[in-house]
Amino acid sequence: MSVLSAVPLAAETAVLWVALLIPSLLGLLAWRFPPQRMRPLLLVITPLPLATFWLLHRVAMGGELEGVWSLGELLLYWRLDGLRGLLLLLTQLLLLASATYAVGHRRAIAVAERTFAGFWPLLGGLATALGIIWVAADLLTLYVALELMGLCAVGMMLLPGKQAALVAGMRYLLYALVGSLAWLLGVALLLGVSGRLDLSGLAATTQPGTVTSIAMALLAAGLLLKAAIFPLHGWLAPVHASAWTPVSALHGALVVKASFFILMQLWQRLVPEAVAAAWLLGLLGSMAVVWGGLQAWRAQALKQVVAWSTVGQLGYLMLAFPLLAGTSAAVATLAWQATWLQLAAHAMAKAAMFMAAGNLVLAAGEGRLTDLAGTSRQLPFPLMTFGIAAVTLMGLPPSAGFTAKWLLLQAAILAGQWLWVAVLVAGTLLSAAYVFRVLRCAFVEDATRQEVQPLPAGMNLIALLLALAALGLGLGADWPLALIRAGGMP
Amino acid sequence: MSLPEELFPASLLVFLAAACLLDRHLLRACLAFIAFALLMSLAWWRLDAPWLALVEAMLGALLTGLALFHGLGYPGTRPSLPVHDQERRPRHEAPVRWLAALVWLTLAGVAVWGISGDGELVASDELTRQPLLATGLAIMALGLWAFAHHLHLLRRLLAFNVLGSGVFLLLAGLAGPSVEVQGLILVGLVVALIGSVLGAALLRRLHALDGRVTLGVEADERR
Numbered sequence: 214m215s216v217l218s219a220v221p222l223a224a225e226t227a228v229l230w231v232a233l234l235i236p237s238l239l240g241l242l243a244w245r246f247p248p249q250r251m252r253p254l255l256l257v258i259t260p261l262p263l264a265t266f267w268l269l270h271r272v273a274m275g276g277e278l279e280g281v282w283s284l285g286e287l288l289l290y291w292r293l294d295g296l297r298g299l300l301l302l303l304t305q306l307l308l309l310a311s312a313t314y315a316v317g318h319r320r321a322i323a324v325a326e327r328t329f330a331g332f333w334p335l336l337g338g339l340a341t342a343l344g345i346i347w348v349a350a351d352l353l354t355l356y357v358a359l360e361l362m363g364l365c366a367v368g369m370m371l372l373p374g375k376q377a378a379l380v381a382g383m384r385y386l387l388y389a390l391v392g393s394l395a396w397l398l399g400v401a402l403l404l405g406v407s408g409r410l411d412l413s414g415l416a417a418t419t420q421p422g423t424v425t426s427i428a429m430a431l432l433a434a435g436l437l438l439k440a441a442i443f444p445l446h447g448w449l450a451p452v453h454a455s456a457w458t459p460v461s462a463l464h465g466a467l468v469v470k471a472s473f474f475i476l477m478q479l480w481q482r483l484v485p486e487a488v489a490a491a492w493l494l495g496l497l498g499s500m501a502v503v504w505g506g507l508q509a510w511r512a513q514a515l516k517q518v519v520a521w522s523t524v525g526q527l528g529y530l531m532l533a534f535p536l537l538a539g540t541s542a543a544v545a546t547l548a549w550q551a552t553w554l555q556l557a558a559h560a561m562a563k564a565a566m567f568m569a570a571g572n573l574v575l576a577a578g579e580g581r582l583t584d585l586a587g588t589s590r591q592l593p594f595p596l597m598t599f600g601i602a603a604v605t606l607m608g609l610p611p612s613a614g615f616t617a618k619w620l621l622l623q624a625a626i627l628a629g630q631w632l633w634v635a636v637l638v639a640g641t642l643l644s645a646a647y648v649f650r651v652l653r654c655a656f657v658e659d660a661t662r663q664e665v666q667p668l669p670a671g672m673n674l675i676a677l678l679l680a681l682a683a684l685g686l687g688l689g690a691d692w693p694l695a696l697i698r699a700g701g702m703p
Numbered sequence: 704m705s706l707p708e709e710l711f712p713a714s715l716l717v718f719l720a721a722a723c724l725l726d727r728h729l730l731r732a733c734l735a736f737i738a739f740a741l742l743m744s745l746a747w748w749r750l751d752a753p754w755l756a757l758v759e760a761m762l763g764a765l766l767t768g769l770a771l772f773h774g775l776g777y778p779g780t781r782p783s784l785p786v787h788d789q790e791r792r793p794r795h796e797a798p799v800r801w802l803a804a805l806v807w808l809t810l811a812g813v814a815v816w817g818i819s820g821d822g823e824l825v826a827s828d829e830l831t832r833q834p835l836l837a838t839g840l841a842i843m844a845l846g847l848w849a850f851a852h853h854l855h856l857l858r859r860l861l862a863f864n865v866l867g868s869g870v871f872l873l874l875a876g877l878a879g880p881s882v883e884v885q886g887l888i889l890v891g892l893v894v895a896l897i898g899s900v901l902g903a904a905l906l907r908r909l910h911a912l913d914g915r916v917t918l919g920v921e922a923d924e925r926r
Binding site: 285287357380382383384397398400401404405422423431434 | 807810811813814815817818850856859863866867870873874877878881882883884886887890891894895897898901902905906908909912913918919
């Protein structure tokens with residue numbers, strides 16, 4: 214067992230685990246008694262981010278928290294530092310947004326209350342699983358949380374019950390199951406070599422070699438499949454086509470990124486010096502940026518544009534691998550900060566964009582881009598939200614997307630890896646292309662429109678707040694970046 | 704335990720896995736899978752993991768078997784799915800999947816050979832390890848082939864379950880029946896069960912909706 218650098222205080226530990234488990238309990242409660250109004254739900258969930266905020270404050274003051282649970286002979290490790298705390302905070306804020314949005318969404322799509330009730334326990338399970346993924350520090354806990362997250366996500370995608378949703382969900386299920394077997398095989402090899410499962414122990418005992426590389430390759434394959442990184446992204450766009458908006462928002466914002474987070478942690482601990490493999494991941498990311506952008510540009514339906522843009526934006530995260538492998542400390546710090554800032558910015562902007570797109574489609578009653586003609590006059594509010602979220606996705610100042618890409622650009626130039634500069638430029642141009650294509654369709658003036666369906670005001674407000682938060686994160690990036698720096702790289 | 708004593712159950716496991724994955728008669732394939740899972744449970748018992756044996760028998764054989772039968776339309780007055788798999792994959796289709804399966808298998812083979820060849824195994828009970836590793840690799844190969852090749856969703860679910868069992872055997876062979884291994888396999892069994900139940904229920908719904916038993920056009924898989 215590793216020596217614990219900081220003995221966690223009982224109060225902090227208790228607060229952390231209560232904050233992790235509360236969403237599941239609330240979800241079960243909401244299954245039985247589905248919430249009818251947005252405001253009570255807001256009041257019930259708001260203590261969660263506040264508790265995490267307090268934890269973050271404690272972490273900033275007294276260093277990171279670590280701990281071990283023992284389950285008989287089995288030891289389970291967890292750890293909370295600045296980065297993990299910020300990710301937890303982000304998860305809870307997005308949970309708050311999507312849960313509140315879902316209440317309005319159910320009223321707007323007029324689905325039976327019983328049909329929609331299944332959404333709540335799955336949402337709670339998903340939030341708990343995400344939280345555990347952020348704080349887990351051994352492969353067994355990560356495996357449990359990853360599977361819980363995947364199964365909850367599949368379940369939520371199936372809820373609409375339409376044929377397209379079922380087919381897409383079935384494909385997602387098969388891919389996710391096989392991905393987790395690849396992950397399990399990788400874990401088996403690591404366990405065979407070193408005999409341990411905790412991350413710090415693995416980092417200390419595994420030697421670089423053929424078996425470690427193969428184990429990492431299998432782990433990476435499973436995680437890349439779950440993270441929908443090019444060329445394993447085939448399941449992503451169909452799944453979003455028929456999913457409910459709050460599900461899409463949470464999935465595009467966080468679920469795919471949890472796998473990326475796990476991969477980054479394992480990579481940093483097991484094969485930090487594998488430059489060739491890191492470049493391969495970077496190249497995959499570059500292709501994702503280009504391919505996702507092109508497909509988003511070509512897509513016919515509004516939700517497909519947003520889903521394909523996720524494929525592209527995830528590619529930027531992969532650029533961190535070559536910039537962190539064997540580069541100078543200055544480059545690594547820049548790339549590290551850029552990656553997590555990009556993750557947070559994209560999470561909020563993508564959730565906002567899915568919600569804005571969902572609102573547009575619901576209100577206009579049409580999902581195709583060409584049918585959006587004339588919405589600029591009738592639905593200015595969701596369209597403006599879409600535009601603000603797009604500012605972050607394109608990486609225009611003053612958004613957090615701009616700050617993240619600026620840091621990434623600096624890192625790439627400083628390291629002399631010019632290829633990524635070209636990728637960043639191409640990605641920005643492509644995202645501008647697909648965003649302006651949507652806006653151009655919406656601003657066609659001579660179209661005659663029928664009535665639009667009125668939506669609860671809260672739905673538009675939540676989307677707008679998220680989009681503004683992504684914009685504001687760029688201005689107030691100092692606080693999270695300081696926390697990430699203090700938390701440091703693994 | 705001597706080598707021949709190990710060899711018989713190992714070859715029976717591989718035979719049952721092959722029977723389950725090769726048979727186009729779905730009912731027989733499901734029965735073969737249940738026999739396979741029971742034999743897996745026996746293997747855990749012999750590895751001094753009685754709890755794992757119990758869970759494998761309950762979740763792997765009983766509940767997964769029930770889920771598969773439910774997917775086929777049993778119990779009921781008559782089966783809602785045709786019992787015979789008529790889907791035929793055209794030759795040379797889905798080369799990417801074949802490549803992925805092959806790469807997976809090669810990587811696993813090289814790694815297992817690397818670990819067992821260097822005597823790096825944490826515990827060195829060679830006599831029980833070698834058959835476990837060989838059986839695990841063979842079963843994994845069968846599962847990968849079937850998952851890449853079959854179109855029928857029930858057969859893909861069977862392939863996934865067999866593939867999972869192969870990975871569990873490798874896990875036990877590589878690291879012994881330690882508490883971590885048992886924990887990982889337990890979680891894996893629960894996940895496989897939930898996946899099978901969900902998949903079987905979905906298959907039945909899809910078949911009821913439009914009579915399909917596959918995911919459908921390959922084109923949208925390549926998109």
